[in-house]
Each structure stands twice: as structure tokens, then as C-alpha cells.
Amino acid sequence: MTLTQILAFAALALVVGLIRRPRLRLFILFTASVLAVFALQPSLPIRGLDFWLPTATLAIVVYSWFVTAPSSARSLKQNWRVLAVLAGILLTLGATRYLDINLPLPVSRPPQIMQILLAVAILAALGTLIARLPVWIGSVLIAVLILFLVVLKSPVLSEWASAALRRMNQQSTEMASALDFRWLGFSYISFRIIHTIRDRQNGKLPDASLIEYVTYVVFFPALTAGPIHRIERFLSDLRNPAPLNQEKLLDAGQRFVIGLFKKFVVADCLALIALNSTNALQVQHAGWMWLMLYAYAFQLLFDFSGYTDIAIGIGLLAGIRLPENFNNPYLKPNLTQFWNNWHMSLTQWFRAYFFNPLTRTMRKKGISIPVIVLNTQVSTMLLIGLWHGVSWNFVLWGLWHGVGLFINNRWSDRTKAWMDTHITTRPQRVVSQICGIVLTFNFVALGWVFFALPKLQMSWHVFLTLFGVNLG
Amino acid sequence: MELTLAEQPEVKSKEKINPLNVIFKALGLFIILNILFTFLDPGNMGKLSLYNSIFPGRSRLPFGENPAESYNLSLYNLNAMLASHEIAGAEKAGDEFRVVLIGDSSVWGTLLKPGETLAGQLNQMGLTCNDRKIRVYNLGYPTISLTKDLMLLDRIKAYDPDLIVWPMTLESFPWDKQLSSPLVANNRTAVLNLIEKYNLPLDPNDPDLVTLTQFDKTLVGQRRNLADILRLQLYGFKWGATGIDQVYPETFEPAQIDFEEDITFHEFVPPALQEQNLAFEIISAGIQAAGDTPVLIINEPILISDGTNSDLRYNFFYPRWAYDQYREMMLEKSEAEGWNYVDLWNLVPADEFTNSAIHLTPEGENLLAAETSQAILERVCTHE
Numbered sequence: 001m002t003l004t005q006i007l008a009f010a011a012l013a014l015v016v017g018l019i020r021r022p023r024l025r026l027f028i029l030f031t032a033s034v035l036a037v038f039a040l041q042p043s044l045p046i047r048g049l050d051f052w053l054p055t056a057t058l059a060i061v062v063y064s065w066f067v068t069a070p071s072s073a074r075s076l077k078q079n080w081r082v083l084a085v086l087a088g089i090l091l092t093l094g095a096t097r098y099l100d101i102n103l104p105l106p107v108s109r110p111p112q113i114m115q116i117l118l119a120v121a122i123l124a125a126l127g128t129l130i131a132r133l134p135v136w137i138g139s140v141l142i143a144v145l146i147l148f149l150v151v152l153k154s155p156v157l158s159e160w161a162s163a164a165l166r167r168m169n170q171q172s173t174e175m176a177s178a179l180d181f182r183w184l185g186f187s188y189i190s191f192r193i194i195h196t197i198r199d200r201q202n203g204k205l206p207d208a209s210l211i212e213y214v215t216y217v218v219f220f221p222a223l224t225a226g227p228i229h230r231i232e233r234f235l236s237d238l239r240n241p242a243p244l245n246q247e248k249l250l251d252a253g254q255r256f257v258i259g260l261f262k263k264f265v266v267a268d269c270l271a272l273i274a275l276n277s278t279n280a281l282q283v284q285h286a287g288w289m290w291l292m293l294y295a296y297a298f299q300l301l302f303d304f305s306g307y308t309d310i311a312i313g314i315g316l317l318a319g320i321r322l323p324e325n326f327n328n329p330y331l332k333p334n335l336t337q338f339w340n341n342w343h344m345s346l347t348q349w350f351r352a353y354f355f356n357p358l359t360r361t362m363r364k365k366g367i368s369i370p371v372i373v374l375n376t377q378v379s380t381m382l383l384i385g386l387w388h389g390v391s392w393n394f395v396l397w398g399l400w401h402g403v404g405l406f407i408n409n410r411w412s413d414r415t416k417a418w419m420d421t422h423i424t425t426r427p428q429r430v431v432s433q434i435c436g437i438v439l440t441f442n443f444v445a446l447g448w449v450f451f452a453l454p455k456l457q458m459s460w461h462v463f464l465t466l467f468g469v470n471l472g
Numbered sequence: 473m474e475l476t477l478a479e480q481p482e483v484k485s486k487e488k489i490n491p492l493n494v495i496f497k498a499l500g501l502f503i504i505l506n507i508l509f510t511f512l513d514p515g516n517m518g519k520l521s522l523y524n525s526i527f528p529g530r531s532r533l534p535f536g537e538n539p540a541e542s543y544n545l546s547l548y549n550l551n552a553m554l555a556s557h558e559i560a561g562a563e564k565a566g567d568e569f570r571v572v573l574i575g576d577s578s579v580w581g582t583l584l585k586p587g588e589t590l591a592g593q594l595n596q597m598g599l600t601c602n603d604r605k606i607r608v609y610n611l612g613y614p615t616i617s618l619t620k621d622l623m624l625l626d627r628i629k630a631y632d633p634d635l636i637v638w639p640m641t642l643e644s645f646p647w648d649k650q651l652s653s654p655l656v657a658n659n660r661t662a663v664l665n666l667i668e669k670y671n672l673p674l675d676p677n678d679p680d681l682v683t684l685t686q687f688d689k690t691l692v693g694q695r696r697n698l699a700d701i702l703r704l705q706l707y708g709f710k711w712g713a714t715g716i717d718q719v720y721p722e723t724f725e726p727a728q729i730d731f732e733e734d735i736t737f738h739e740f741v742p743p744a745l746q747e748q749n750l751a752f753e754i755i756s757a758g759i760q761a762a763g764d765t766p767v768l769i770i771n772e773p774i775l776i777s778d779g780t781n782s783d784l785r786y787n788f789f790y791p792r793w794a795y796d797q798y799r800e801m802m803l804e805k806s807e808a809e810g811w812n813y814v815d816l817w818n819l820v821p822a823d824e825f826t827n828s829a830i831h832l833t834p835e836g837e838n839l840l841a842a843e844t845s846q847a848i849l850e851r852v853c854t855h856e
Contacts, residue, residue: 249491269702273709278541288713295709 001040001224003264006310009036009220010256013317017244017252026238029219029318030082030211034058034089036220039105041184046162047169048111051093052119053183057218058086059123060145064193065213066131067138068200073207074131082210087120138197145190152183154390185223187387191349192217196231198353206232221314225307227325227345234320241319252316259309262302270299275449280458289465296452297445301330304343330444333436335401335408338444346384355380373409378402388451393459397450404443506690514694515661518552518701524561527708530717531586532610533557534704543710544717547700548658550627556704559609559631569604571848572611572633574621578772578830579612579639581837583720586610588834590639593841601634601853609633615653616644618754619674623655623662626669626761635852636762637844638755639772641830642798643789645750646738647673651680658682670757724827728788729779737794745797752805759811766852769813771802773820773840775829787829814847816840 001009012032019025037054044050062083066074076083093106094116110116130137151157158178165180166173196213199205208216208231216234242248274296275289283289305326315322329342339347355376362372378399385398423432446466453459464470523529533553536544547553554560564570573579573591581589587596591610599606609631611624618640625636643649651657651674660681667674687693711717735742740749759767774795775787785791799815806813824836832840 246489246491250489250494253491253494269706272539272703272706279710279714282714282716285713291709292713 001307001310003260005040006260006314010314010317013221013314014244016318017241017248020243022239022241025241025319026211026215029238030215031085031089033215033218033220033223034086035105036223037184037218038093038107040224041107042182043107044180044182045171045175046165046180047171048115049165049180050107051110054106055090055119055123057183057186057189058090058214059127060141061189061193061214061217062086062127062210063130064138064141064197064217065208065210066127067133067135067141068196068205068208068213069210070207073209076128079210082214083124086214087124090116090120135201138201142194142197145193148183149187149190149387150390152181152186153386153388157390185218188222188224188226188228189217191228191346192231194353195228195349199231206235208235212238219315219320221311221318221320222322225304225311226343227308227311227323228349229322229345233323237320244317244319248316252313254313255309255316256313259306259311259313261306262309263306267299267303267306270295270302274299275452275462277453277455277458280453280462283465284470286466286468289462293445293448293462293466297330297441297448300448300451301326330441331437332440333433334412334440335404335443336412338440339401339405346387350380350384354383370410374406377405377409381405391454392456393450393453396456396459397447400447400450404447506692509691509694510686510689514689514697515549515551515659517698518549519555521552521555521560522705523556523708524558527705527712529558529561530556530708530711531558531592532580532589532717533613534717535580535614536718538719539703539707542717542719543707543714545700545703545707546654547697547704548655549697549701550623550655550659550662552701552704554627556708557609557611559611559628562607562609562631564632565605567604569601569606569635569853570631570633571606571608571635571637572628572631573608573637573639574624574628575612575639575772576616576621576641576644576830577612577614577828578641578832579610580614581610581612581718582614582828582831583718583724583826584832584834584837585720586715586717588837590837590841590844593834593837594845597841597845599845599849601849604634606848608637612639613655615655616641617649617651617653617656618644618751618758619650619663619666619672620653620656622666622670622754622758622761623659625758626662626666629761629763629765633765635848636758636765636767637770637848638758638767639770640755641772641774641789642737642750642795643830645752645798647749647751648738650674650751650754651678656680660684666757670753670760672757673753727775727825727827727829727831729775729777729782729822731777731779731781731785731788733781733784735784735791735793737791740794742791742793745794745801747801747805750798750801752801755805755811756809759809766812768844768847768852769806769811770844770847771799771813771815771817772830773816773818773832773836775822775825776818777822777829789829812851814843814851816843819843 012028016025016028016032019028037057038051041050041054044053073079091113094110094113096103096106097110097112151161155178158181159176162178162180163173163176166176196205196217212235213231215238216229216231219229219234222229273292275292276296279292283292308322308325312322312324323345325344327341327344329338332338332341358379359372359376362375367375379402381402382395382398385394385396385401388394388397419432423429446463449459449462449466453462530544534544534556535546536542537546539545559572571594579590581592584592586592589610589612591608591612594606594608611628613620613624621638621640621644625638628636651663656663657680660683663674663681664676666672667676684693691698737745755769774790776782777785777787783792786795795817799817802813803815805811820832820836820839824833824839825831826833
């Protein structure tokens with residue numbers, strides 16, 4: 001998101017926060033969020049793709065509502081207004097093709113209006129079909145979303161998809177690149193959808209109307225960088241908005257300004273000195289390399305937590321409290337606590353929909369605790385790694401943390417009794433705490449080597465340099 | 473004892489804060505700060521530098537169009553530029569013979585690593601001048617303008633040089649080139665000082681010179697310059713870590729050797745290039761600015777092409793007639809004025825040029841360094 005877009009969103013959220021009429025408020029949030037899907041989509045070199053991807057996002061969101069909503073709520077009679085607004089937005093954006101003026105959205109020239117009309121008709125037909133299918137269709141939708149995620153996160157498959165789309169579009173396949181296939185916010189959108197489908201299958205999902213559901217999934221402040229909020233809290237705020245009083249305005253403003261400072265001042269300055277794929281092979285001295293690695297570690301924290309603060313601030317202005325994502329993660333004395341405080345909404349998601357079910361399943365099978373811990377920690381962290389990208393570097397990053405969490409768990413288990421009896425005074429506890437923080441931070445920082453660099457050889461070179469091994 | 477809500481002073485004070493008051497106060501402070509900022513000289517901000525203390529000083533002046541890869545950037549704040557250079561942090565030892573090189577991109581060293589530039593190669597020779605160790609500093613700066621060179625020369629006297637070496641080429645002489653360098657154009661005050669101090673025939677109201685409005689002097693108006701200074705400091709980290717200050721592409725487009733049938737030089741056509749068409753006054757001002765410090769002027773090597781129409785042109789910059797006349801004029805002028813002048817125009821073979829008719833390969837620089845060192849030793853050191 002650019003600074004201009006962020007400021008525009010904040011202004012819009014402030015207006016929403018001042019509106020007293022709930023239906024008007026919901027309608028504006030819905031429309032703004034839908035338009036944001038188009039406005040924030042990066043421009044792509046494949047003709048029309050930066051229009052079709054947001055369209056696909058909206059179609060998937062609507063289908064997932066059909067899958068999760070009670071059958072009594074799915075009728076066209078009840079939902080035609082919202083569907084008509086969505087179709088109207090698509091056609092209006094499509095009509096800008098014929099205007100000779102530069103508009104902020106869509107990001108490039110939209111496809112021909114007839115193509116959009118045809119797409120709307122096909123999507124409507126598919127939606128009608130999905131609306132009639134039983135609840136198992138939710139599992140199919142989850143599988144489709146995971147398939148899309150794998151394609152998007154895998155450079156090879158993304159490039160392959162790009163080549164295929166270019167061929168369909170009669171564009172040069174030689175120029176195909178993984179970067180052609182950037183789908184705005186899909187990772188976050190798909191995780192919100194999976195959360196609602198799984199909760200629906202488990203009977204835990206609260207009822208949401210179509211307009212509420214779409215607004216939840218593509219809520220504009222959290223579209224690009226999360227957090228991955230839960231629907232029940234969102235609906236509660238949406239239906240019972242607290243008035244935007246002085247205190248709330250101050251809270252929101254503070255959070256927003258802190259977020260801007262973290263992202264655009266601290267993180268962007270640190271980016272100039274942080275480890276990256278260009279400088280990884282240029283530095284030959286361990287001291288400089290450690291400093292660059294630490295700069296990267298803090299750049300990542302301030303960038304991401306800055307965006308979260310901005311999203312929370314804008315959300316508060318609009319009357320929606322988004323969940324916290326970071327709680328001083330680098331000041332935690334062990335790896336388990338680090339992961340309880342870093343990208344919290346993602347780890348909570350994985351805990352709810354992967355780690356806990358897997359642990360329960362393994363316990364039922366009578367597997368020993370250490371084996372369960374090893375399996376669940378490593379597989380969860382591997383999946384979190386792959387969520388960031390399907391590459392060996394992310395696999396290693398996931399393994400690094402999975403094994404680290406396992407060791408931390410076993411170490412705590414073995415040493416807890418000894419620690420309780422031997423570390424009793426306040427100074428001892430402080431020293432132990434500080435040692436834990438330093439050790440954990442450095443372990444996490446070393447893990448970022450895999451995260452920051454695209455190739456294993458590069459990561460290996462950086463590791464050797466960090467520990468003073470210079471291969472020349 | 474449990475506190476009641478009324479007894480919690482933090483909550484109470486928070487409720488009292490009026491967001492509108494906060495906004496108005498912030499706005500007021502912002503306006504006051506901006507107004508106060510207009511009274512500061514923006515140039516002075518560059519004097520604060522992390523170079524030569526936290527980060528090592530740069531081997532050459534900051535210049536770069538791709539900061540993300542070169543860890544270097546172009547800015548217009550002369551103080552910041554000089555403060556980032558190693559010369560600003562180099563205390564002159566008693567046995568040091570300090571040589572400062574000024575000039576264009578061929579001196580700065582486009583496509584060359586710091587050690588491959590003329591200054592770098594001269595330093596590697598381990599020369600001495602009357603038992604003093606010669607230490608050469610590269611203060612060349614890309615863009616071709618004698619006025620730009622003079623502006624730097626006027627500033628580097630502060631670093632107590634024992635000799636100033638000033639390689640130059642005809643392209644830096646035409647009057648229309650003098651103020652077009654962005655570094656010159658964006659340092660109007662410095663240029664006006666030079667005009668006044670050395671009575672230069674340059675127009676103080678030339679539209680090329682950027683005049684700051686009152687708004688431009690505010691914090692908001694100066695945000696680009698401030699950001700540049702900050703970025704220069706931050707890139708010092710990577711300069712220190714990597715020693716890289718330029719992008720070195722694996723391939724580049726070589727200097728042009730085939731030309732159109734064109735014999736014009738700027739707006740000049742044969743037969744004659746008049747002395748008043750060229751800015752010889754700037755050289756005189758430079759020598760005056762150097763004071764007691766000797767100045768060695770070098771007519772820098774150029775590419776002598778053997779391609780299409782090379783009977784008309786030496787290279788992309790110069791038709792033969794204009795360049796030949798310039799060389800004659802330089803020789804006559806230097807003899808008449810007593811300038812210490814060496815003409816090395818044809819020293820370097822054509823295959824030792826890189827992407828321009830004045831940019832040399834490391835081997836080309838090596839040839840130039842050999843001749844320059846000889847000139848320093850024979851023309852300057854023997855007279856000490």
C-alpha cells in the first residue's frame with residue numbers, strides 16, 4: 001500500500017466511523033472493501049489479469065458464503081441487492097475502458113464490457129450451482145484454495161501459470177515470469193475463508209449475511225497484510241459499533257501514526273542497510289554481516305508490525321477492532337514465547353486449524369509426547385514456511401523453527417525442576433531472562449537468513465561469513 | 473485496596489484529551505517549525521556526517537543513479553558530499569604530500585573500482601615528492617563543466633592540498649555547459665559567490681540556476697534534500713560493509729566509433745573556434761582560487777576513432793577541426809599565462825576506452841597514471 005492509499009483509507013474510515021446509521025455504514029464499508037480489492041491489486045503485464053484476479057477473489061468470497069451460510073439465507077430473493085451491487089461495480093469498472101481519463105482504479109485498462117458481462121453470467125451460473133450443493137462442497141473449496149496458494153507461492157508453478165495465461169492471451173510466453181501472477185491479499189483472504197468453512201463444518205460459525213461476509217473477508221485495512229481476524233469478533237463490532245468518541249479517535253490516531261512511523265521511517269530506513277539478495281555475497285566480514293542481519297530482523301518487525309498498527313488504527317476509526325499481531329516478540333526469553341507473540345493471528349490460525357487437530361489425532365493413537373511434539377511443531381512450522389513461499393529456503397526456515405521449538409520444549413521439560421530450585425533470586429531470574437532473550441533473538445535472526453534470501457547457496461555463504469569462515 | 477474508576481488518574485487524564493486540540497497543536501508546531509527552518513541555511517545540514525567516524529569516508533564523492541545497488545546517490549549538498557569523503561577525515565601527516573584530483577567522470581572513475589581510478593593507481597605507485605609520501609584524493613565528479621570543477625576547487629583548499637591536478641577536456645569549456653551541471657544549478661549561492669569573487673562572465677540570473685522560493689526553504693520544501701542527506705548517511709553502512717560505490721555491469725555499450733557526417737561542435741561550425749567561445753576565464757579563476765598551491769592542468773585522453781567518418785570526427789564529442797583548434801588554444805594560453813599544462817590527448821589507444829570517449833579501462837588509467845606521476849615528479853616536485 002502506498003502512503004496515499006493509506007491516507008485515503010484512513011479518511012474513509014473516519015467518515016464511516018462518524019456515520020450513525022448502521023445500514024449505511026455497512027454499505028460503505030462493503031463498497032469500499034470491494035473497490036479496494038481492485039485498487040490495491042498490482043498492475044500485471046498479462047492483459048486483463050489485474051482485473052480478472054480481483055473479480056475471481058470476489059467470486060470465491062461469494063461462493064464461500066454460499067458454502068457457509070444456512071441454506072435458508074441463500075435465496076436470490078434475499079441477496080439480489082448485494083449481488084447486483086457487486087455486478088454493478090464490475091460493470092462500472094469495466095465501463096471505464098471507454099473513458100479517456102486516468103482513474104485510480106482499475107489499475108490498468110479493463111477488459112471489454114462484453115467479456116465482463118459474459119464472466120458475470122458464468123460466475124452467476126456457477127454460484128447458483130454451488131448454492132444448491134451440500135456442505136461437503138466446503139472441503140472442495142478449501143482444496144481449490146490450497147491449490148491456488150501452492151501455485152501462487154511456487155515460483156515454478158507461477159511461471160507455468162503465467163506462460164499458460166500468456167498463451168491464452170496471445171502474448172509472448174518468453175516473457176513469462178512468476179511475478180506476472182501476483183494476486184493481491186490472496187493468502188490472507190484464503191485463510192479467512194478456510195476459517196469460516198471449517199467453523200461452519202464444526203458448527204461454530206455465527207450466521208452472517210452476504211454483505212457482512214464479503215466485508216469481513218475483504219475488509220480493506222486488513223486486505224494486504226492482515227491481520228487474519230476472526231469473523232465472530234468482526235460481526236460483533238460491525239453490528240454494534242461503538243461511537244467514535246474522543247478516546248477512540250485518540251487511540252486510533254496514535255496507533256495509525258505509530259504504524260506510519262514504524263513502516264515509512266524506521267523500516268524503510270533499515271531496509272537501506274538490511275541483508276538482501278544483492279548484498280549477501282558482497283560482504284566478507286562477519287561484523288558487518290551480523291549488523292546487516294540484525295537490521296533485516298528489525299526491518300521485518302517494524303515493517304510488518306507497522307502495517308498491522310496502520311490496519312488496527314484504520315479499523316478502529318471505522319469501529320472495527322482488529323486483533324493484535326505482534327507483542328514485543330524479540331523480547332521473549334524462549335522460542336515458544338516468540339511464536340506466541342510474532343504474527344499472532346497467523347500462528348493462532350495454524351494452532352486452531354492444523355496444530356490442535358493434529359495433536360488430538362496423534363494423542364488418540366497413543367503416540368508418545370516427544371514424538372507428538374516433534375511431529376506437530378515441525379509440520380506446523382513447515383506449513384508456515386511454505387505459506388510464505390514454496391522454496392527450499394522457506395522449507396529450511398520452517399525446519400529451523402520447528403526443530404527449535406521441539407528442542408525448546410524438551411529443554412524446558414527437562415530443566416524446569418532444576419530451574420525452579422536453583423534460579424530463585426531476582427538477579428538470577430533477570431540474568432536467566434536476559435540470556436534467554438539474547439539466545440532466542442539470535443536464533444530467530446539466524447533463521448531470517450533463510451527467509452531473506454532466495455537461494456540456499458546464498459544462505460550458506462551468509463552463514464559461513466557470519467561465523468568468520470571466508471571462502472574467498 | 474481496590475481503586476474505584478474515579479480514583480484512577482490515568483484514565484481520567486486520558487479522557488480529558490481533546491483530539492482536536494492535539495491536531496491544532498500539532499499543526500501549529502508544524503507551521504512554526506517550517507517557518508523557523510526557512511531561516512536556516514540548508515547547506516549547513518550536510519556538515520553533520522556519520523562518515524569518517526562511524527563509517528569510513530568514501531574514496532570519491534557521492535554520485536549514483538541506482539542507490540539500491542551502488543549504495544551511493546547523487547545529491548546537491550556540497551557540505552554533505554565533502555563530509556562523506558575520506559579527505560574530510562584524513563589528518564594530514566607531516567610527511568604527506570597531499571594531491572587532490574578534480575575533474576569530470578573520467579577522474580571520478582565511471583565503471584572503475586576506487587583502486588582502478590587515476591587517484592587509486594597513483595596511490596598504488598607509492599610515490600614520494602621531496603621525501604614526502606604522495607597521497608592522492610579523488611575529488612572528481614561526473615558531469616562536464618569547468619564551473620563545477622571550480623566550485624569544488626574553491627572548497628578543497630580547506631583540506632590543505634600541496635598540489636591540485638585538474639584533468640579537463642574541451643566539452644567542459646563551452647559557456648552553455650557551465651551552469652547546466654545539476655550540482656552547479658542547485659548551488660546558486662555558491663555560484664554567485666564565485667561570480668563575484670573571481671569576476672566570472674557568467675549570468676547570475678541564468679535560468680539554469682535554481683532559485684529557492686520561501687516555500688522551498690521550509691522543512692516541507694527541503695524534504696527531498698533532507699531525505700538525500702539521511703540516505704547518504706545510511707548508505708555509508710553498506711559502503712563500509714562492501715566497499716562498493718558504483719554498479720559494475722557485466723556488459724556495457726562501448727563508446728561510439730562510427731559517426732554521422734557532422735562537423736558541428738555545440739553551435740559552432742568551422743572554420744574557427746574563437747577563444748571567447750570557451751571558458752578559459754574559469755581556469756584562470758581556478759588558479760587564482762588555488763592561491764599558493766600549484767595546479768597541474770591535464771588535457772585528458774580522448775578516444776581517437778577509426779570508424780565511419782572518423783576523418784571528420786575524433787569521437788562522439790569532437791569534430792577534428794574544433795578539437796585541434798582547442799589544443800592549439802590551450803597550449804598558447806598556458807604558455808601565455810604560465811599554466812602548468814600537460815597535453816595527454818592521444819595517450820590511450822582506442823581499445824582502452826569503455827562506454828564514452830573519455831572513460832578509460834583500468835589499463836588506460838594505468839597509462840594515464842604513469843604520465844601524470846611523471847608530470848607531478850618532474851614539474852612540481854623538482855620546484856619544491
